[in-house]
Amino acid sequence: MIRSQIVYSRIAAIARELAETVGRTARSPGLTEGRRYAAALLTGEPKLVAQAQYDASHVFLIRDSVAALLDRFAFNLGEGDIVLVGDPYSGGSTPQAITIAAPLFYEGELVLFPAVRAEMADLAGEFPGSLHPFASETWQEAVRFTPLKLYRHGLLQRDALRFMLRNSRAESQVRADIEAIVSALRAASDSLVALMDEKGRAATEAAIARTIEHSRALGSAQIDARYGAINRKVKTKLPVSAEATVDLSVRVTIDEGRLALDFAGTGANRSGPYNMTPGQTKGYALVAALAETLDDTTLNDGHLQLVTMTAPKGSLVDPVLPAATGLSDAVTAHHLVRLVRAALHGGTAPVEARLDGVQPAVLAFLPIGAEDNPPIRLDPGFALSAQGWGPPVLAGRRLMPSAEVLEAREHFNLVSREIGDDGRIRAVIRNDGPELEGNFLVPRDGSGPQGGLALVIDGERRALESAVLVVIPPGARIEFVYPTYAERADG
């Protein structure tokens, strides 16, 4: 076991390093500052060997996406191949996120897959970027990239790459991000080969198998110790407008440390930022159960094996094609996590350990029609977490933009960013560049819109809820008010 731990610690380090390298070398702000990506190593089955992530959205999705790739290319993978998929219905969630995997052959056999799942700046869809609060169909959010080969035997498949890039309004960012990811994957492959050279393939595979088993046992013991046996049904009404709601219902069962979710009674998939894929759903449930200990371990298949789910086909948590799925990380995931934690904690989740906390978002771009139109995500602040400091856990490890960099590079003047008298973070951004358009998202909770957005043009202030193609003329100001989920922990 000790030897396995030692070998596995090297493997986990390679996964972390892969993630760090992508963050350092990618070009789009969504990856470099937003950290909207995760990196993993998988076996050929595929089983998740080790994963490094900066938020809760990717937990199951790299493995599920690689499974889709394997399904497609089962007998057609060779040394030097690099394959790609970006499809909510092939293991993903938002279609703007693609998974790139580099099958690693050792002694002539497929042994491991280094893989990265990352959200691209733009892959077509109705509007630039990934913020479409009213999408009904997945194609409104992006093109579906079903499994394709980006490299064949080490050679770039130019037609495949060209097809991708020609379907982007942010071609140079997407190209640079893909190049950075491919380079990082190759470096990770080299590290894995060096490890197997040194420790042996059999020892490496044994270490992986043992660690997955250990993680499953440890996670199971943690769930058992924390929650015991549970069989509890909880439900909530997810507000989709001022008047309407949709049911989110789940029976949570814990048996021998395993979490089973039954979503019978959950409403049908629908338009807007609500539908979650099953992989997303299981991932958030796992985070809800193990958040307090996930930082102490390296996520692997042992953890994933702890969660199973059933749901009505065509429901909010198992939508059917072509239902849109792109924004549920920002909305439904929060309700789901709160619900599962409530079920785990006897019906009421501990407020001070709350993980969720929705917040408004704005994505700005040049007026529709510009060929080169990389969108700019404006997230100048964050919802104050239930812990009274910093953003909620589900916001992930985003890096808030620097006011000075925004002004010097992007022609946005951050007029102010401060905690208001009501304890909420307020920010005001002025457009000092050309006319823009923007999509706005103001998510709702049971108590109404969470946070607020307003547009001030020539002194006239207009409060906004979720909206698309809002014109942001030069000199216009956007006011952000972020919700707070606790009193600020004051010093």
Add this chain to the structure above:
Amino acid sequence: MSHWNVGIDVGGTFTDLVAIGPNGEFRSTKTPSTADQSDGVLHALERLATGLGHPLADFLGELPLIVHGTTVATNSLLEYNGAKVGLITTKGFRDEIEFRRSYKESVFDPRLKPPHPIVPRRSRIGVAERIDHRGNVLTPLDEAEVRAACAEFRRQDIEAVAICYLFSFVNPAHERRTAEIVREELPDVFISLSCDVLPEIREFERVSTTTVNAFVGPRVNAYLTHLEERLRSQGFKGELFIIQSNGGVLSAEEAGRYAVNTLLSGPAGGVTAGSFLGDMAGYDNLITVDMGGTSYDIALIENLQPAVTTESWIGRYRVALPMLDIHTIGAGGGSIAWVDAGGALQVGPASAGSNPGPACYSRGGMRPTVTDANVVLGLLNPDFFLGGEMVLDREKAIDAVRREVAEPLGLSVIEAASAIIELVNSNMANATRLVTTKRGRDPQQFALVAAGGAGGIHAGKQAEELGIRTVIVPGLAPVFCALGDNVADLKISESRTHIGRVDELDFEALNTMFQEMEQRARGRLAGQAVAGNFETRRSLDMHYVGEVHEVTVPIRSRTRRITKLNLDATLGDFHELHQRLFAHKDPNQPVEILTLRLDLIGVRERPRMIPQEFGDEDASAALKGERLVYFDIEPTTVPVYDGDRLQAGSFIPGPAIIEQWGTTIAVYPGHECLIDAYGNVIIEIGQARSAMERAA
């Protein structure tokens, strides 16, 4: 008696002193650290003077220089007992230091506590002023609001004021005028200006660094003033210098002004000593590791230049100044071994510290630690810990390992202790590997310098794991940081943000900025008499347009003037460095410069060490006995040598143990060691070669 140079490093437990005499002779002392660090310093000096046969006053009177490594700034920040700080900033931005760009150390843990506020909200005041990114004044400074802020600070008994306005690195006028007003209104407070401390883009990084400077500044100043007064009162007439986080030294006065630069004053000495040692022993590329009771510090030295970073967090605060890149993990002699709920052995990060300490310390500690495992395996002599000043209880170590590890895992006590050591070695090797690969290097290209009390026991095994062929355990390992204090050069690191694409660069502006930076640096070094020769090193922080992280690239220029040819060569280096660091380059992508950096080095005369003549290879004269050691499950009887009696040229094939005050060195089976002309233990690692051969 004249021309002794003295380096004094104050650590958590001991105050170490190394003195180098005019003929290259060395003296070292180790005395307990004291609450008032100046007591420990004077005790150490007194012990040295007495050892040399002089009264302290006479000795100090002849001493030209003391270089000091101090933990006052570090302790102030880590224990949050610095000054009461007030912050004046651009109206509308007073919470940036609390927002931390939304960074949390943990991704998932909802119970992570907020950092201690070193400047609480009531002491953060925004004033009307605004300068744009080109340096134009958009809103004039409201001086009345500054005076009102001062009145509020007076009411709050504020001791230090940090001032940080947006874009002050482009136009510092508002910050400087604010400082003038604060000086008028609050003449006794310490003032920290962001345009002086860190004139670089990104307001959070700047305000955090500036505020930390304000927080630790008064404590560091008070300590240095107090120390200097005590030294002067005892007859010291020379110069007092302080080692900085960048590995260079500065006068005490200058160090006090930029106290944030002393946050790594302690460990920086060890890295600097590593570079000195490498130069002496003929190794240009080294990894220095320092294993103490609770932590394991790793640093990289390439071509005798220690690696530097600007990405540090200390005490949960961002400090964006260039500092030696010292990577720390929670692995030390006190790291606790435990079995998790899934049945796997873990070592650390929790530590028993020194109190209660490992079970074998007999101070009430019941949980097994790395030190306990070393005692169980015979690697540590329970009767020679700290040279015999402390006796360890092997039975208690055995009992703790049996109860907490062996029985839960169904192992024998020896197997359990071996597993603890194997795991901690692996953790340390992984961390070391990360430090090298992060910089695009292979650890096999480096020699490992092992310092710290526990470093010599573990270094050989780590070297095997990393494929490293040579381990150097310095002769002065127990006082290694103090050695570094003695050999460090003067160094000023200046930086300035200057954003622009390389293909659109204004060379006139670039050269002017570098000249200004050099003048400022020379001004800060003026008045000292320690160094006469100066070197300037210029570099650029560059990245592909859109990247967030920069790569620092030395400028290739033989003259002060940077030409297009120089820049083209530097650009080529950038692409290659990017390739090395990230396995990726794209010469067709536009490249942007973000920050100009200049290091002004005041080169000190290196102490002249006298090499010993190589004597007989036979080390038997230093043999003090033999004991059973478990390098594996089966015990081996190994010779034990008295390190203080070993001579240059002594050759010891492994397995063997070398014991000296404060350090035990394990020479593992298959390893060989030689004592070099300067008393360093050079261990050649046989297994490293075979590991490399396997890899090949």
